[in-house]
Amino acid sequence: MNLPTDIFCRAAVFPTCTKEGVFNRAALFAFSDAGNYCRALSLAGWDKCCNAEQVHDFGDNVATEKNRRFQEKHNRPPVEDEVAHYLGYYSIMVRNVSLGSNMYSKSVIRHAPEDGDDRHFHIELHPNEAALADKKPDRRVKSDERLLRDELATVLFGPSPLPARHCSERVLELQRIALEQIENTHAVNVLNNS
DSSP states (O other): OOOSOSEEEEEEEETTTEETTEEOHHHHTOOEEOSTTOEEEEEEEHHHHOSHHHHHHHHHHHHHHHHHHHHHHHTSOOOGGGSOEEEEEEEEEGGGSOOEEOSSEEEEEEEOOBTTBTTEEEEEEEEOHHHHHSSOHHHHHHHHHHHHHHHHHHTEEEEEEOOGGGOOHHHHHHHHHHOOOBOOHHHHHHHHTO
């Protein structure tokens, strides 16, 4: 697929982007189970969003959906530290990511509209024959996932916090403890020149 851009945004949602209340890059890039030993990471496409406000709207929707799923799964609303709060987003330059054949999987970026939201994309890992021949294919795909997470962390920059005018006191507090400033001068230069 020819993508209109290589700039994608990863929503930073508390508590999933943290470990013990502190920002954690590995937690930010936690892939989810997509069935059949596949793994997926949700992103917003910059060109589909068109501006930062739309990326923030996408992130708010992600947090709302996490809270809805929590209530559905546990038959109760989440309590304070379980409530998903959207804090902001980090940008990723995927042109600098090695997508394609990995040791045990194939990685691709795919437009994946979800719940009627056309801004939604996935980075997906699909098991290859070597993984499927193993007794535990999910472990093999997850080993590729760890390598891809490390690579994504090198092309990450931000955050772009949710503007204070949209934040509750709790979100402002969480932004102070749960967002880490990441400078990636190469990525910022590319973005500024595009």
